[in-house]
Amino acid sequence: MADRQRVFISGMGIISAMGIGVDATLKALQRAATGIRPLTLFPCPFETPLPVGEVGDLPRVAVGLPRTHQLALAAVQEAMQDAETVPDMVIMGVTTGGMLSTERDLKQGRRIPRFSPYHAAGSVAGVLAEECGCRGPVMTVSTACSSGAVAIKLALEVLRQGGARTVLVGGADSLCRLTYYGFNSLQIVDRHGARPMDRDRQGMNVGEGAAMLLLTAAHQPPPRAVAEVLGGGLSCDAHHPAAPHPEGRGAYDAMAAALSDAGLPPLSIDYVNLHGTGTKENDLSEAVALRRIFKENLPPVSSVKGCFGHSLAASGVIEAVVAALCIREGFLPANVGWRHRDEAIGFCPLEAPRSQAVGKVLSNSFGFGGNNAVLVLGDAAPLSTAPSASDWRTLQVRSYACLTGAGGTAATLERFFRGASCKGTLAADRLTEGLPPRSVRRMKRLPRIALGLAARTLRRIEGVGPISDVYFGTAWGALSETHDFLDKLYATQEFFTSPIDFVGSVHNAPAGQIAMREGARGANVTMTGGDASFEQALTAARFLAAGGRQSVLVGGADEMHPIFSALFDRSVTMADTPSDGGGMLLLETAGEAAGLTLQPGFLAPVGNLGDSLEAAAAFHGGPDGINQRIGAIMVGIPAVCREEATPLLEAFRRRLGFEGPFIDYRRYVGEFGSASAVAAVIALALLERGSVPGPLAGGKEWALAGRGILLLGLGATLSTMLADSSGSVVRDSGGSYCRKTPFGEPIP
Amino acid sequence: MDDFIEELKVQIIETLALEDVTPQDIDPEGQLVGGDLGIDSIDVLELVMMVEKEYGVVIDSKELGAQVFASLKALGDYIRQVRSEGRAVG
Numbered sequence: 001m002a003d004r005q006r007v008f009i010s011g012m013g014i015i016s017a018m019g020i021g022v023d024a025t026l027k028a029l030q031r032a033a034t035g036i037r038p039l040t041l042f043p044c045p046f047e048t049p050l051p052v053g054e055v056g057d058l059p060r061v062a063v064g065l066p067r068t069h070q071l072a073l074a075a076v077q078e079a080m081q082d083a084e085t086v087p088d089m090v091i092m093g094v095t096t097g098g099m100l101s102t103e104r105d106l107k108q109g110r111r112i113p114r115f116s117p118y119h120a121a122g123s124v125a126g127v128l129a130e131e132c133g134c135r136g137p138v139m140t141v142s143t144a145c146s147s148g149a150v151a152i153k154l155a156l157e158v159l160r161q162g163g164a165r166t167v168l169v170g171g172a173d174s175l176c177r178l179t180y181y182g183f184n185s186l187q188i189v190d191r192h193g194a195r196p197m198d199r200d201r202q203g204m205n206v207g208e209g210a211a212m213l214l215l216t217a218a219h220q221p222p223p224r225a226v227a228e229v230l231g232g233g234l235s236c237d238a239h240h241p242a243a244p245h246p247e248g249r250g251a252y253d254a255m256a257a258a259l260s261d262a263g264l265p266p267l268s269i270d271y272v273n274l275h276g277t278g279t280k281e282n283d284l285s286e287a288v289a290l291r292r293i294f295k296e297n298l299p300p301v302s303s304v305k306g307c308f309g310h311s312l313a314a315s316g317v318i319e320a321v322v323a324a325l326c327i328r329e330g331f332l333p334a335n336v337g338w339r340h341r342d343e344a345i346g347f348c349p350l351e352a353p354r355s356q357a358v359g360k361v362l363s364n365s366f367g368f369g370g371n372n373a374v375l376v377l378g379d380a381a382p383l384s385t386a387p388s389a390s391d392w393r394t395l396q397v398r399s400y401a402c403l404t405g406a407g408g409t410a411a412t413l414e415r416f417f418r419g420a421s422c423k424g425t426l427a428a429d430r431l432t433e434g435l436p437p438r439s440v441r442r443m444k445r446l447p448r449i450a451l452g453l454a455a456r457t458l459r460r461i462e463g464v465g466p467i468s469d470v471y472f473g474t475a476w477g478a479l480s481e482t483h484d485f486l487d488k489l490y491a492t493q494e495f496f497t498s499p500i501d502f503v504g505s506v507h508n509a510p511a512g513q514i515a516m517r518e519g520a521r522g523a524n525v526t527m528t529g530g531d532a533s534f535e536q537a538l539t540a541a542r543f544l545a546a547g548g549r550q551s552v553l554v555g556g557a558d559e560m561h562p563i564f565s566a567l568f569d570r571s572v573t574m575a576d577t578p579s580d581g582g583g584m585l586l587l588e589t590a591g592e593a594a595g596l597t598l599q600p601g602f603l604a605p606v607g608n609l610g611d612s613l614e615a616a617a618a619f620h621g622g623p624d625g626i627n628q629r630i631g632a633i634m635v636g637i638p639a640v641c642r643e644e645a646t647p648l649l650e651a652f653r654r655r656l657g658f659e660g661p662f663i664d665y666r667r668y669v670g671e672f673g674s675a676s677a678v679a680a681v682i683a684l685a686l687l688e689r690g691s692v693p694g695p696l697a698g699g700k701e702w703a704l705a706g707r708g709i710l711l712l713g714l715g716a717t718l719s720t721m722l723a724d725s726s727g728s729v730v731r732d733s734g735g736s737y738c739r740k741t742p743f744g745e746p747i748p
Numbered sequence: 749m750d751d752f753i754e755e756l757k758v759q760i761i762e763t764l765a766l767e768d769v770t771p772q773d774i775d776p777e778g779q780l781v782g783g784d785l786g787i788d789s790i791d792v793l794e795l796v797m798m799v800e801k802e803y804g805v806v807i808d809s810k811e812l813g814a815q816v817f818a819s820l821k822a823l824g825d826y827i828r829q830v831r832s833e834g835r836a837v838g
Binding site: 185186187241242243280289438441442445492495496497498500503 | 762765766768786789790791793796797800801808809810813823829
């Protein structure tokens with residue numbers, strides 16, 4: 001086993017209300033400036049527009065892209081200006097994505113047929129990967145306000161475990177009506193500008209921006225290393241969809257996990273960059289957690305949200321840049337906006353910038369859904385001893401469930417095995433069968449699918465320990481909540497909104513609901529990236545699920561929305577029957593693979609489909625490896641690429657000389673983003689059965705004979721997953737993700 | 749029977765999708781939030797929007813909200829008071 005790699009920041013880029021570029025941001029922080037001003041970006045019917053952290057002069061970097069994408073591109077150009085190589089991987093934290101452009105389209109009454117290729121939160125990372133020529137995995141974390149920090153933790157684990165040598169990681173979000181009116185409807189906007197930790201604080205100000213880090217794995221600091229990412233910790237409050245736990249339970253857990261991950265005691269921390277949004281509840285619960293961690297030895301602390309505003313998914317990365325600047329420059333930023341000590345908080349943040357040497361910084365990010373992420377950054381010092389090696393982790397399947405138009409798992413499998421259609425959309429009350437109606441009354445379609453999947457997955461099995469983590473993939477998120485929020489907003493000339501729909505509109509709301517219901521207080525990570533969103537969730541689980549025997553849920557789902565699905569997903573408009581659903585697995589982390597396993601594999605944007613298929617085949621051991629170890633291939637072909645893909649797949653199959661069944665699963669389950677989650681459940685059921693039924697295998701029952709099933713996903717991303725019933729095969733195949741770079745080359 | 753209170757009951761049930769609650773279940777003097785009805789702080793914010801949209805009465809702080817939403821009767825009284833003083837908007 002290779003030594004664990006250290007992870008260094010070797011490039012940074014930033015754009016925000018505090019300025020464009022690292023130098024401008026540093027100067028603004030050093031003079032304790034604020035970028036918070038009344039909104040000018042779009043018209044608003046309020047007498048005085050609410051204060052926001054708006055980017056003044058957005059450089060025109062690309063035409064026709066939404067503002068979030070432009071912000072991210074501007075930050076990438078700076079972060080990559082000295083880079084000598086293309087990053088192996090791109091990981092973004094994004095929550096609103098192309099929402100501002102979508103809002104404008106809806107307002108102007110543009111509907112079908114007008115597709116918004118850049119609406120998806122995951123499309124930002126796709127644009128960045130293209131910009132810098134990255135051909136490796138492209139992933140997007142969407143956990144609301146903690147997205148950027150979670151993205152850094154994911155990148156840290158990928159790099160430590162040898163999944164990549166360099167990762168371009170960042171966060172980006174532009175201002176939009178959804179968040180501007182949404183936070184206002186929660187009555188947590190401070191009209192005088194945010195005053196984090198102040199006795200008289202009245203709330204936060206939404207901001208916008210982007211920050212990017214180029215992270216490099218190495219044993220010793222590489223040239224241009226600004227700082228080292230020493231550790232990260234994730235947790236979930238499992239308490240409330242929007243409000244933090246009053247005692248800061250999740251915040252404490254995440255800080256403790258981050259310190260333990262970095263191998264550092266609280267005393268070694270020189271400065272804490274607070275989440276400190278300025279809301280009464282957030283600041284108080286964060287303070288309680290801080291006092292519990294640091295006791296009498298609280299280091300200097302400050303929140304920079306009175307400078308930047310709260311730039312949502314970007315904030316975790318913006319604050320990581322701030323932390324790196326503190327270390328590089330030897331200064332601490334002021335808690336701009338603070339004036340009066342709050343006795344309930346019990347300490348005072350930094351009133352003015354301070355010059356002092358800074359070795360190690362703790363940086364907090366908390367979000368909706370009780371999603372918490374904490375990072376530890378330090379100076380990039382040479383070390384005489386290498387850190388200990390990471391554990392090898394296998395995800396063993398304990399239980400699974402799916403939902404399709406046919407019904408639950410049994411109904412879906414029964415129809416699928418007969419080669420009959422499972423298309424359609426199940427009635428809302430059937431999705432949550434067995435759950436108390438009152439517990440789901442505020443939920444629209446996607447959270448119902450997600451909760452229904454979790455309940456069904458856990459119902460199938462007895463003796464499960466507490467669920468630790470939840471990983472969830474969704475291509476489009478909660479479309480019903482998002483649509484209804486904007487619809488009500490526009491129907492009332494932008495005067496009225498629904499706070500319930502706002503809280504439910506974030507991509508991570510369904511996974512947060514699962515955590516609340518099941519008491520899952522570990523990592524709670526929602527991934528998004530088109531048709532490979534479930535694959536991303538499985539990959540995130542592979543890298544983030546802690547060692548030891550942990551029970552984690554990994555799922556994927558998408559809802560069919562009559563207006564939005566057709567606007568965003570072209571494959572939906574080509575489907576004969578509107579369909580939705582998803583799949584979920586209960587996995588256990590184990591040292592050795594045994595029993596049923598599902599492993600993530602290849603994940604990369606498709607340039608030329610033929611070349612991508614070859615690369616994926618090589619990843620799984622080429623024709624020999626595949627024929628020896630794979631008994632059946634399940635392929636997901638989104639309708640939009642069916643015409644192009646069909647002849648290429650046929651040629652691919654001939655070249656492999658593969659004789660087993662090729663199961664074209666979207667023909668049975670329908671067109672929706674996370675159809676591959678349903679396919680994964682079906683693959684596991686086929687493995688348990690030991691054979692592929694005749695109707696799916698060209699007429700005659702096909703014995704799997706101990707071989708696994710390869711799940712191949714096409715579309716904008718080519719992805720693979722390997723379902724297997726004998727662990728040793730997975731390890732021998734060379735498909736073990738952690739030993740390879742995304743290109744399948746072993747790390748030297 | 750107070751027609752306005754009855755109207756508010758229906759509005760609350762519809763706004764919050766309280767499918768298993770009937771108007772008879774809501775005691776005008778009883779605890780509205782955090783009680784048997786399962787109404788919590790996010791529901792209160794949704795009701796704030798409903799009250800402003802339907803009755804032109806603005807409830808713009810949590811402190812005021814806590815008083816106004818103490819019971820259905822308190823809510824009805826507050827809306828009537830603001831309207832009678834001509835302070836309703838829209």
